[in-house]
Amino acid sequence: VNLTISGLFPTTSVSSKGTHIHQFCQLSVEGVNQNKELLPGYNVNLLNGDSAVRPGIDAMYKHLYEPPTKLMIVGPSCSSVSQPVAEAAVLWNLTVVSYSATSPALSDRERYPRFFRTVAPDTCVIPARRAMMEYYGWNKIGTIHETYEIFTAVTDEINQMMSEQNWTIITTEVMTNKPADQIANLIKADARIIMAGFYINPGLLLMCEAYKQGLYGDHIVWFFMNWVDTDWVNKAEEVTSCTKEQLLEVLQGNFFTGPTFVNEQNTRGIAGITTKEFDDMYYAHFNNTMPFGSTYRMPAYDSVWAVALALNKTLTKLIESGSSKRLEDFQYSDIEMADMITESMKEVEFEGLEGYVKFDESGGVTPNVAIEQQRGDERIIVGWYYPATDTLEWVDGGPEWPGGKVPSDSSIIVIDQMFVSDKLYAALCLFASLGILQCVGFLIFNVIFRTRRVIKMSSPNINNIVLLGCVLCYSTVFFADVENSRLSGEGSCVIRLCTFVIGFSTAFGALFSKTWRVHTILTTSAKNLKKNVRFRHLVMMVLTLVCVDSLIIIIWQTVDGYTVEQRNLTATEIPDTDTIIIPQINNCSSSYGLYFTGALYVVQGLVMAFGAFLSWETRKVQVDALNDSKLIAMCIYNVALLSCLGAAINFVLDGDVNSSYGFVSGIIISGTLITSTIVFVPKVRF
Ligand SMILES: NCCCC(=O)O
Numbered sequence: 017v018n019l020t021i022s023g024l025f026p027t028t029s030v031s032s033k034g035t036h037i038h039q040f041c042q043l044s045v046e047g048v049n050q051n052k053e054l055l056p057g058y059n060v061n062l063l064n065g066d067s068a069v070r071p072g073i074d075a076m077y078k079h080l081y082e083p084p085t086k087l088m089i090v091g092p093s094c095s096s097v098s099q100p101v102a103e104a105a106v107l108w109n110l111t112v113v114s115y116s117a118t119s120p121a122l123s124d125r126e127r128y129p130r131f132f133r134t135v136a137p138d139t140c141v142i143p144a145r146r147a148m149m150e151y152y153g154w155n156k157i158g159t160i161h162e163t164y165e166i167f168t169a170v171t172d173e174i175n176q177m178m179s180e181q182n183w184t185i186i187t188t189e190v191m192t193n194k195p196a197d198q199i200a201n202l203i204k205a206d207a208r209i210i211m212a213g214f215y216i217n218p219g220l221l222l223m224c225e226a227y228k229q230g231l232y233g234d235h236i237v238w239f240f241m242n243w244v245d246t247d248w249v250n251k252a253e254e255v256t257s258c259t260k261e262q263l264l265e266v267l268q269g270n271f272f273t274g275p276t277f278v279n280e281q282n283t284r285g286i287a288g289i290t291t292k293e294f295d296d297m298y299y300a301h302f303n304n305t306m307p308f309g310s311t312y313r314m315p316a317y318d319s320v321w322a323v324a325l326a327l328n329k330t331l332t333k334l335i336e337s338g339s340s341k342r343l344e345d346f347q348y349s350d351i352e353m354a355d356m357i358t359e360s361m362k363e364v365e366f367e368g369l370e371g372y373v374k375f376d377e378s379g380g381v382t383p384n385v386a387i388e389q390q391r392g393d394e395r396i397i398v399g400w401y402y403p404a405t406d407t408l409e410w411v412d413g414g415p416e417w418p419g420g421k422v423p424s425d426s427s428i429i430v431i432d433q434m435f436v437s438d439k440l441y442a443a444l445c446l447f448a449s450l451g452i453l454q455c456v457g458f459l460i461f462n463v464i465f466r467t468r469r470v471i472k473m474s475s476p477n478i479n480n481i482v483l484l485g486c487v488l489c490y491s492t493v494f495f496a497d498v499e500n501s502r503l504s505g506e507g508s509c510v511i512r513l514c515t516f517v518i519g520f521s522t523a524f525g526a527l528f529s530k531t532w533r534v535h536t537i538l539t540t541s542a543k544n545l546k547k548n549v550r551f552r553h554l555v556m557m558v559l560t561l562v563c564v565d566s567l568i569i570i571i572w573q574t575v576d577g578y579t580v581e582q583r584n585l586t587a588t589e590i591p592d593t594d595t596i597i598i599p600q601i602n603n604c605s606s607s608y609g610l611y612f613t614g615a616l617y618v619v620q621g622l623v624m625a626f627g628a629f630l631s632w633e634t635r636k637v638q639v640d641a642l643n644d645s646k647l648i649a650m651c652i653y654n655v656a657l658l659s660c661l662g663a664a665i666n667f668v669l670d671g672d673v674n675s676s677y678g679f680v681s682g683i684i685i686s687g688t689l690i691t692s693t694i695v696f697v698p699k700v701r702f
Contacts, residue, residue, distance in 0.1 A: 095166040232268075276383075387401065389416070481526035568619070
């Protein structure tokens, strides 16, 4: 009695591999039919329907609508065809055994309850790749895949694995027909370890683009599925604009992971032949070549045995249950017998060509995973991953690295924290200290000679306030971003701001108040003069100005206080070392800093303008001891010039901590020194 099995093999289109696979499944059928203990009285007949990717499931429907009734389906090859076939087979109560569909999606028992396969889902390589990443200390990867579920499902599980490990996926690229942008994105993201998922032709286009854009070499590690045929690059010129040699250059040293489908023990399995004997026969049949698409020859051969064993078990169950039904009585509506066949398939276990075959809960097998490395135009097994024990074992010393060393998962980034040089800081602090000493000298001079008419007339107490402002301005220099200094950090940002702004307001506020005094004397009647120009009035003027500045600073720091932010400057790559040096500086940062600085500039600008107006108004007063208007005009001129110069230089030198600190401090010191010298030296001389 004939038992007809629907066989689905891709024999046209891109995947012509089905032709070879069918031929060897026929050998398997012969072995089954010759086995006297298996299905006695029955003869297995395997049909050959074309299930190439494009014709889809047409072949299956052709088999189903034509007599005789088929008991099971062997195939299809590709997951994109297996998914609709396995889904439709449920409605026809047919159990399906694929020999090469490896999409993880097919493990879904709710969607595909009658689907089995003599291969493992592609996700079986993820623990092996994880083990390799742990071994080499890689924790950053990029991924690129085609949009078919077989590839997206693998990327999804890679994502999950990466997040469980707390590792980083730098970029996930989805392939298009022209993958130039995706390769450019991988380069831009500095992806070094790249996991790719594709069918052969798009994969060749991707490798060609990687060649064109230079995404290969000692520092790049690609991971592919090992079901990509070893000789896929032979199609280079047919599919791409690259040569086979160029693609091999890209592939050098990269990894292909997956089961090998070879019984490593080389035991004589259920078919009575060893893997080696089978391969000798296979090679001889194809004139000592391995035709394109031979990867799945062992699982295909085993799939026929699995079908025969499941039918044999079903027959035994039918006989033992006392049923009058036999296998030949199967109808597509017979759920009871269909369930019996599916259950029997779950119980099947045997020594096959690919090793021990036993279906797991999701209908697949759990093989050891080979790690193959591309060397020349060959792939060499350099390691094994054993899922049962979660161990990685290298073969013959493991991978060889084209660059002589293990590539890193990203450029080595060296952060070069920049600080103000100790010598520069010391020199400028010395100058600032000398400036402060000069101020103290003038202060002592003011106190000693306070009774002299010339000093008395020049408002010595106000002059002392000017000197206090100068000391504050000089102090700004002490607060710099020096390594290991206590005078750096967030506090120093605020103190630096305060010493300079308050110092400036104090010095110039006091100077201008003196001029205001002279102006008032000129413009007020003798009766009102006394009450208008008392010392406390002048102090009040200075204090008002200081209070306005302080208020702005307090609001600023309350609303949006300074934080020390690390700012990266232009990175430089050190040739041949894969190292990138990023200079980093500490920056006093505040989101609304621009507005508050603007407000302070406006206040200081108004004060300077008012000072300029007063000194102009009082220019004709000839009593030198009383009137500083000419000196003030010189001070304003100097300070305005130095401020503009300082702002411009600071803008140009932004990022160069030493030059920036050096110039700004130099301007503060020279501006303050010029002001104090202009105002006080004539008095000392006089
Ligand atoms: N497993 C290789 C063939 C690809 C697929 O399953 O569609």
